[in-house]
Each structure stands twice: as C-alpha cells, then as structure tokens.
Amino acid sequence: MIRNYLKIAWRNLLKNKTFSLINIAGLSIGMAVALMIGLWLRDELTYNKNFEHYDRIVQVMQHQTFNGVTNTQTANPWLMAEAIREKYGSDFKHIVQAGWNDGYVLSHDGKGQTRVGTFFEPGITEMLSLEMITGTRDGLKDVNSILLSETSAQAFFGDKEALGQILKLNNQMPVKVTGVYKDLPENSEFGNLQFICPWSLFLNINPWIREMDNPWRSNFTQTYAQLADHADLATVSAKIRNVKLEKVREEEKAFNAQVFLWPMANWHLYGEWKNGKNIGGRISSVWLFGTIGIFVLLLACINFMNLSTARSEKRAREVGIRKAVGSHRTQLIMQFFCESTLLACFGFVLSVALVQAALPAFNTVAGKHMSMPFGEPVFWLAGVAIILLTGLLAGSYPALYLSSFQPVKVLKGTFKAGRNAAIPRKALVVLQFTVSVVLIIGTIIVFKQIRHAQDRPVSYNREGLVYTFMSTNELRSHYDVIRNDAMASGAVTEVANASGPPNNVQMINNGYTWEGMAPGAQGNFAAVDVSHDYGKAVQWQVVQGRDFSKQFASDSNGVVLNESAVAFMQLKDPIGKTIKKDGKPYIIVGVVKDILMGSPYTPIFRTIWHIDGGGGNVFLMRLNPDKPTAESLKKLEAVFAKHNPGMPFMYDFVDAQYKLKFVSEQRIGQLSAYFAVLAIFISCLGLFGMASFMAEQRTKEIGVRKVMGASVFSLWRLMSADFAALVLIALAIAVPVGWFGMQRWLNSYEYRTDISWWTIALTCIGAMSIALFTISTQSIRAAMTDPVKSLRSE
Known part of the structure; x- marks a missing residue:
C-alpha cells in the first residue's frame, strides 16, 4: 500500500514540476537553516560536557558591593583555595588555585614560540580527566614541570x-616536560x-605574591x-559564603564579600551578572537562533500548505473519483502525507548538500569549528525525525482539507472552493511575511546598535598604536x-x-x-601605572x-584623573x-577626557593613572605615520630581537x-541577516508560486478584460491588490512585535x-517592494499575454 502511495506521489510531482521545484527549494532552504542552527545549538549546549566530572565541577566566585552596586567576579585572592580546603575540605574532591589563560613564550634550543597556557595546582589533571599520551597526571607535582598539549609537543619536538x-x-625559567595530554575539545572553557604549569612555579616566578602585606585584598x-x-552544591555554596569576609581586614568588610559556587553547566550560557543577579548570557542567543530555525522551517512548510490548497480545484476531481470507487478518507490522507514526506525527503537531501557547502563560511561567521556528524547515528535519526516532522x-492542512471534498459535488461539477477557502491561505501568507519582517x-537594530557603540568617542588615538607584553626579564630590565x-x-x-x-x-x-569624601562612599577606581x-x-x-612630565620631580607622586573620577569625587577645582x-x-x-577602556556598551569607569610604580609590563608604541607600517614593524622586530634573542616579537x-x-x-547581526x-526568500518563493497559480486560474478573465480595453497597469493592479493587502497586514503586526x-x-x-522611525519605515518599504516585485513577475506576464491565446479554447 505504502509503495503505491509513493508511486502516485512521484507521478504527481513529475506532473506538476513548477509546484514541485518551488516546494523542494523552499523546504531545502528551510531545512538547511534548521540544520545549521541545530549544529550551532548542539555546539553551544554541549559546551564543557566532554569533561567526565562536568556535573561536579564548579568555579568559586564572589559578590562585592561598592557604593551600593554589587559586582560579581571570578577573580579571587590567591589564598582562597587554601582557606576553603582548610575549613571545608571534606566537601570537595579537589580545590585548585589557578592563574588566567594567557600567552607565554616557550623556547627550546634558542627558538621561541608563543603558547596559551596557565598555572594550576596539581588537582586540575584529575578534575579535567586529562587523557595523557605520555607521562601521568601526577606530572605537576614537580615545581619545575610542564604538561604540554599534543599539538604543542608536536610543534616543539615533532616525532621525537x-x-x-x-x-x-x-626565556628565564627552565621547565621539564613531565607529560603530554590530548588536546582538549575546542567547545570547552579550556x-x-x-600547556599547564604548577601553581607553585607561578609563586616562585612572582615572589611579591607571598610578600603581600594584605593578601586578602x-x-x-x-x-x-x-x-x-556526597556534597550538595547549594549546601556547600552556603557554607563557604563568608570564607573571605572572615579573613579581610575590618575596613574591607564594608564591601561585604559573599563567596559562592557556580557550576560548570552555567559557565558558558549563564555568564552575565547585574547587581549580584544572574541575567543569563549566551542562553539568550540560543533561544533566539532556536526560535529563528523553527520559524524559517515553518515558512517553508507554509509554502507547501498554500500551494497545495491553492491547487485544490485541480485535485478535487481526483479526490472525487477515488472516493467514488471506494477510497476511505484515511487512505486519501495517507496519500497526501506521502506526497509531502517525499518532498521533505528530497528537500532534506538537498539541504545536507547545502549545509556541507556553506559550513566553512558559517563557521567563520559563527566563530566555531563545527562539522557534519555523518558518523553519528543520532544525526541520521534526527534527519529522519526532521523529514517526518516536516512532511x-x-x-497536515492539505491532507485534511483535500480529503474532505464531497465526491457527489465534485463529479457533478458543482464544487467550488469559494471565498472562505482562501482565508487560511491568506493567514499563512500574513504569518510568513510577519516573521520575515x-x-x-x-537585524537592522542589531547593526545600528553596533554602529552606535563603534562611533562612541574613545578620547584617545587608536590608529597606529601597537603594544607588546614584557614577557621576559630581558625586556623588563632593558626598557x-x-x-x-x-x-x-x-x-x-x-x-x-604601562x-x-x-x-x-x-x-x-x-x-x-580625598577631602570632602561623602560618608559611606567607597573609593574604588581603575588604576593604571604608567611612564611619563x-x-x-x-x-x-x-x-x-x-600631562605627566619628567621636568617635574614631584610627578613621581602625581596622578591624572579622568572626568568620571573627578565627578565621582565631586571636586570642583581638582x-x-x-x-x-592607603594613607x-x-x-x-x-x-x-573619559577614555573608553572597558566595554563600549557600559558607562566609563572612573580611572586614575599613576607614575608611582614605574609603569608596568606593557610596551606601548605609536608607529611613525610617515613610514610604511610593515617597514616600521620590521625595524621594531630587529630592536626586540637584539635585546631578547631567540624570542618572537609578538x-x-x-x-x-x-x-x-x-x-x-x-556575529548575532551577521547570522540574523x-x-x-533566507526567510524573505522563502516567503517570496511562496508568493511567486501563489501568483503563478492565480495567474493561471484567471487566464480567461484577463483575456476578457483585455478585449474589453483593460490596460496592463490596471490588470497588474487588479492581480497585485490582494497580495499587497496581505503584506500590509503582515507589516501592521510585525512592526509592534519587532519594536517591542x-x-x-x-x-x-x-x-x-534608539529605534528610530526611519528604521521601521525603510523595513516596511523594502518588504513591500520585494513582495510587489515578486508578484509582478507573474501578474505583468499574465497581463501581457495575447487575449487570442487566452480565449481561443472558448
């Protein structure tokens, strides 16, 4: 029976090639979008899940309140792990103090390479379940050891x-390779x-840490x-809440440091905080693109529904004959479902080819390294599910609608779909354009927001400004x-x-x-040590x-403030x-003027620049604008190579x-665009198909009107008016939804x-123009047809 249904479905598709091509094109594009978004969602939702102890790993974070505003941060005092271990060690398998992922120069035989790595206490190897290729997970117990990733080991030693x-x-601290681990997955925090070095080595390299007068500050x-x-996350998090508050000095207790545990499951998708409350993060993008994927696929399905029901009168006689010879309604429904599923199957095959071709470009835009998981059974099961669901x-609507025709009326020739039959089709067209608009x-608002932030004054000259870190003693001592x-x-x-x-x-x-400091105010500022x-x-x-000047010896105790700092201090003549x-x-x-140093989307933070401290670990260089950039960088490379031999100039x-x-x-803007x-293209495919069908249905009417003197313009207006009205209704719905x-x-x-009126106006004009152009390709063609050809069968 199913074989017979499929055979008839195949004949119907071949018989109506235009209808089939439009539907397959729409379904394949809709499915391709859904597949690409599905791959992106899979990458996002499986982030960090490759770790064996994913559901037990946490990060120690803290809330601190400054001037009534609570800030949440991942940074902690360097004694945090030790303090938690000392008092609450039984609630943990591992507690690890760590540095930050950064670029360091590793050298071998006088040749250096920059590699991203950090310093951890030894428990990290078990916590992350490192898959060791050579060596063991105990490799970090030696203070002068290093664990290399497989890629790093290959880069330095090849097959050795x-x-x-x-x-x-x-270029200063010799370290011995005590292990090589398999590269960690790219869709993870690490x-x-x-490379990984021991935390004890970091303390040895930076002796000032152990010498800090107030290490908890x-x-x-x-x-x-x-x-x-056996430990419960919420219970343990509540236990350690005051671990820092109990250690800080009396004057720092005003910041009310509250320590808590944040599970690995939330690191990637729920990383944004506002005034001590989690406000989500990338999860909003997950919901956004998931919704877009569903709607784009829905648009393609709407095309099929519309074109199938629009052809109802052509299929009515077929349905009447089938019912007259004994077909049940369920059999007819199965027939129509077989047709839609066959189309969905063709669409899926084409969509896989489209995704495979577009994936490199999609990865570039999305900042991912995704690939089609052809070897995973789950992918093929998902593909079958998509085909069936789409089919x-x-x-659904065509099958239920077409199978309901009464054979007596159809075969008598008295069947007419009537005006009410077009209402569902019109509603679906409105839905299509509403989603597209x-x-x-x-998309326009996202790009407008980006442009708004990019045009924000930064109050310094970024052009031609280059910096490099003083990563070795040679650089620091020869500044x-x-x-x-x-x-x-x-x-x-x-x-x-600096x-x-x-x-x-x-x-x-x-x-x-400062003098006149308001009672209860907390003097927290961004602090930058700089040279003159x-x-x-x-x-x-x-x-x-x-500005700072070497001509004034007193500038060693001088500071420069930005306008925000002066306003916060309420200094009239600063x-x-x-x-x-600290006294x-x-x-x-x-x-x-306020220099934009942080996020371009947040207020400028009050900042103080010090000469005291002698600068920092960053070389800041302004390139000569009269020289070619490549030539200047080559000269700088030679200067740094002279004083830091064997090390790359990064x-x-x-x-x-x-x-x-x-x-x-x-990325959000580009992907949305x-x-x-694609959404507007799918919608226009549907309009094109509907306009083609309507033009075919009204061929004789157009011929009569032309004979009676109707102009091409009046015929175009007649055929376009209904569609234009539907697009106007879609705009009326889409504008408030989009604005809100x-x-x-x-x-x-x-x-x-802000959302300006011209943004909405341009969108509406553009959508209407695209829709009218799509409709016009068929309506003008029909209007210009020779009426003799249209009426000769009469």
Missing part, C-alpha cells in the same frame, strides 16, 4: 619523544589550553573545585635602552610603558580617600591641568588637590583589539541606540 625535554618559560587569581560525591507539518527589523633604540630607528614617534593596554581595565583598586610618556603615546585629551591611597598622598596634576594593534569588543554582537534574507522585542534587547545595554 617530548617526555623529559627541557623548555624555557619566558579548549585553547596548550587583591583579587587576581581563579579558583576551581570538584565537589565530593506531517507541511502536509520581524527578522529584518531585528630604557629598548625605548631609545626604537625611537632612534624612526619606526615610532613615542614609546611608553600596567595594561589602553583598551582594557586591568585592575580596580580601592582604598582611595604615556599621555603622548596614547594622545589623550587633557581638559584641566597638564588640580593641585591631594588624594590618598599615601598623591597630587592631582591633570584631568583628561604585538597587537590597539584598534584591532578594540574591534574584538564587538565580535559577539556582530543571513537568516532574514528589540526594545527589550536594547535595554540589556546601558549605552544603547
């Missing part, structure tokens, strides 16, 4: 045995971890843990010599050093006080006082005023790093654009 080899870390490390099998969804509005050589080379016009690049807030310090030439290098804009940091006085020598452009701040929003284009949805999205940003 890596175990026991000696590398130099940042996917870029190319500074937050600069991370803490990970694995819960014991049932697309064929909402997607277009959303003045390197600066002089770089200036003498003509490659740069200014060189300075504790961080100008496009990032590296450290927030508290303990500042920093202002010239970044070309900041001094609005009061002056120049010459004294502020204190030590500093003189305000200048005020600069640098970043400040403007390039600034652009990375928009990557997340740009592609899906919006995007307004909610914009509200998640403190620095945001």
Whole structure:
C-alpha cells in the first residue's frame, strides 16, 4: 500500500514540476537553516560536557558591593583555595588555585614560540580527566614541570619523544616536560589550553605574591573545585559564603564579600551578572537562533500548505473519483502525507548538500569549528525525525482539507472552493511575511546598535598604536635602552610603558580617600601605572591641568584623573588637590577626557593613572605615520630581537583589539541577516508560486478584460491588490512585535541606540517592494499575454 502511495506521489510531482521545484527549494532552504542552527545549538549546549566530572565541577566566585552596586567576579585572592580546603575540605574532591589563560613564550634550543597556557595546582589533571599520551597526571607535582598539549609537543619536538625535554618559560625559567595530554575539545572553557604549569612555579616566578602585606585584598587569581560525591552544591555554596569576609581586614568588610559556587553547566550560557543577579548570557542567543530555525522551517512548510490548497480545484476531481470507487478518507490522507514526506525527503537531501557547502563560511561567521556528524547515528535519526516532522507539518492542512471534498459535488461539477477557502491561505501568507519582517527589523537594530557603540568617542588615538607584553626579564630590565633604540630607528614617534593596554581595565583598586569624601562612599577606581610618556603615546585629551612630565620631580607622586573620577569625587577645582591611597598622598596634576577602556556598551569607569610604580609590563608604541607600517614593524622586530634573542616579537594593534569588543554582537547581526534574507526568500518563493497559480486560474478573465480595453497597469493592479493587502497586514503586526522585542534587547545595554522611525519605515518599504516585485513577475506576464491565446479554447 505504502509503495503505491509513493508511486502516485512521484507521478504527481513529475506532473506538476513548477509546484514541485518551488516546494523542494523552499523546504531545502528551510531545512538547511534548521540544520545549521541545530549544529550551532548542539555546539553551544554541549559546551564543557566532554569533561567526565562536568556535573561536579564548579568555579568559586564572589559578590562585592561598592557604593551600593554589587559586582560579581571570578577573580579571587590567591589564598582562597587554601582557606576553603582548610575549613571545608571534606566537601570537595579537589580545590585548585589557578592563574588566567594567557600567552607565554616557550623556547627550546634558542627558538621561541608563543603558547596559551596557565598555572594550576596539581588537582586540575584529575578534575579535567586529562587523557595523557605520555607521562601521568601526577606530572605537576614537580615545581619545575610542564604538561604540554599534543599539538604543542608536536610543534616543539615533532616525532621525537617530548617526555623529559627541557623548555624555557619566558626565556628565564627552565621547565621539564613531565607529560603530554590530548588536546582538549575546542567547545570547552579550556579548549585553547596548550600547556599547564604548577601553581607553585607561578609563586616562585612572582615572589611579591607571598610578600603581600594584605593578601586578602587583591583579587587576581581563579579558583576551581570538584565537589565530593556526597556534597550538595547549594549546601556547600552556603557554607563557604563568608570564607573571605572572615579573613579581610575590618575596613574591607564594608564591601561585604559573599563567596559562592557556580557550576560548570552555567559557565558558558549563564555568564552575565547585574547587581549580584544572574541575567543569563549566551542562553539568550540560543533561544533566539532556536526560535529563528523553527520559524524559517515553518515558512517553508507554509509554502507547501498554500500551494497545495491553492491547487485544490485541480485535485478535487481526483479526490472525487477515488472516493467514488471506494477510497476511505484515511487512505486519501495517507496519500497526501506521502506526497509531502517525499518532498521533505528530497528537500532534506538537498539541504545536507547545502549545509556541507556553506559550513566553512558559517563557521567563520559563527566563530566555531563545527562539522557534519555523518558518523553519528543520532544525526541520521534526527534527519529522519526532521523529514517526518516536516512532511506531517507541511502536509497536515492539505491532507485534511483535500480529503474532505464531497465526491457527489465534485463529479457533478458543482464544487467550488469559494471565498472562505482562501482565508487560511491568506493567514499563512500574513504569518510568513510577519516573521520575515520581524527578522529584518531585528537585524537592522542589531547593526545600528553596533554602529552606535563603534562611533562612541574613545578620547584617545587608536590608529597606529601597537603594544607588546614584557614577557621576559630581558625586556623588563632593558626598557630604557629598548625605548631609545626604537625611537632612534624612526619606526615610532613615542614609546611608553604601562600596567595594561589602553583598551582594557586591568585592575580596580580601592582604598582611595580625598577631602570632602561623602560618608559611606567607597573609593574604588581603575588604576593604571604608567611612564611619563604615556599621555603622548596614547594622545589623550587633557581638559584641566597638564600631562605627566619628567621636568617635574614631584610627578613621581602625581596622578591624572579622568572626568568620571573627578565627578565621582565631586571636586570642583581638582588640580593641585591631594588624594590618598592607603594613607599615601598623591597630587592631582591633570584631568583628561573619559577614555573608553572597558566595554563600549557600559558607562566609563572612573580611572586614575599613576607614575608611582614605574609603569608596568606593557610596551606601548605609536608607529611613525610617515613610514610604511610593515617597514616600521620590521625595524621594531630587529630592536626586540637584539635585546631578547631567540624570542618572537609578538604585538597587537590597539584598534584591532578594540574591534574584538564587538565580535559577539556582530556575529548575532551577521547570522540574523543571513537568516532574514533566507526567510524573505522563502516567503517570496511562496508568493511567486501563489501568483503563478492565480495567474493561471484567471487566464480567461484577463483575456476578457483585455478585449474589453483593460490596460496592463490596471490588470497588474487588479492581480497585485490582494497580495499587497496581505503584506500590509503582515507589516501592521510585525512592526509592534519587532519594536517591542528589540526594545527589550536594547535595554540589556546601558549605552544603547534608539529605534528610530526611519528604521521601521525603510523595513516596511523594502518588504513591500520585494513582495510587489515578486508578484509582478507573474501578474505583468499574465497581463501581457495575447487575449487570442487566452480565449481561443472558448
């Protein structure tokens, strides 16, 4: 029986080639979008799940309240793991203090490579269930050891045995390879971890950590843990709540540090916090694209429903004859479902080919490394489910509608679909364009928000500004010599050093006080240590006082504030005023315009620049604008190679790093744009098919009207009016829905654009123009047909 249904379905598809091609094209594009989004969702939802102890791994985080605002952070004091172990160790299998993933120079035989790695306490190897290729998970117990990823070991030693080899870390610390582990999956928090060194080595390299007068004040490390099998997450999290509050000094208790555990399951998708409350994160993108995928596939199914029901009168005689010779309604329903499922099957095969071809470009836009999981049975089961679901969804309305025809009326020739029969089709067309227009509005607003943030004044000159980290002792101890050589080379016009690049807030310090400080205020500021030439290098804009200068010996205790800091302190005449940091006085020598260092979507943080401390670990260089960039970089490479032999000259452009701040929003915008284009294309395919069918149905009417003197324009208007009305209704629904949805999205940003009337107007005009163009291709063609040909059969 099924074989017979499929044979008849195949004949019907061949008989109606235009109908079949439009439906297969629409279904294949809809399925391709659903497949690509499905792959993206799979990657997002399985993030970190490759770890054996995924459901027991947590990160120790803390809330701190400054001036009535609660900030949530992953950074902790370096003694956090030890304090938790000491008091609550029985609730954990492992507690691990850790640094941050960063680029370090590893060298072998005088040749260096930059590799991303960090420092962990030994328990990390068991916690992450590292799959060791050589060596054991106990490799971090030796203070001068290093574990390499498989890729890193291959890069340094090729096919030679890596175990026991000696590398130099940042050209100063010899470390012995005690193990090689299999590369961690890319869709994980540690996917870029190319080497691991012991935490004890980090403490040896940075002796100042153990010498800190107040180790519980500074937050600069991370803490990970694995819960014991018997431990309950919420209970243990409540236990350790005050572990830091019990250690800090009396004056710091005002920040009310509250420690808690955040499970690995939430790290990736629920990473955003506002005033101490989790507000989601990437999960919103998961919901967004999941919804888009469902709707785009639904649009393709709507095309099938519309075209199938529009052809109802052509199929009516077939249904009448089948019923007259004894077919039951259930058999007819099965017949129509077989047709829709066969179409869905063809569409799926074509969609797989489309996804395979588009996946490299999709990965580039999405920032992923996804591939089609052909070897996984789950993929093929999902494919069968998609085919069946699409076939049932697309064929449901036509099957139920067409199978309900009365054979007596059909065979007597008295059957007419009537006006009411067109209502469902019209509703579906409205739904199609409503979804498409909402997607277009959303895409335009996303790009408008990105442009708004990109145009935000940064108050310094990013162009031609390059920085590199002082990753070795050679660089740190030869700063003045390197600066002089770089200036003498003509490659740069200014060189300075700082504790961080100008496009990032590296450290927030508290303990500042000033005259007239409001009671209860907490003096927390972004603090940057710089050299005297920093202002010239970044070309900041001094609005009061002056820049730092070597001509003033007193500048060693001088500070420059931004406008936000002055406003927060409520200083009317700040120049010459004294502020204190932990009791030590500093003189305000200048005020600069607010420099955008953090997120371009948030308010500028109050900032203080110090000369005290002598700068930091970042070389900041302004390239000579009169020289070619490549030539200048080559000269700088020679200067650094002279003082840091065997080590690569690794640098970043400040403007390039600034652009990375928009990557997340740009990805959302680009993906939304592609899906919006495909949605409108699918909708137009449906309109094209409907217009073709209507033109065919009204061929004789058009011929009569032409004979009676109707113009091409009047015939075009007659045939386009109904469709235009449907698109207008869709616009009336889509505009408020799109506006409300995007307004909610914009509200998640403190620095945001507005939804202007022209955005909505352009979207409406564009959607209407596309729809009219699609309809016109068929209506004008029908209107220009020779009436003799239309009427000769009469």
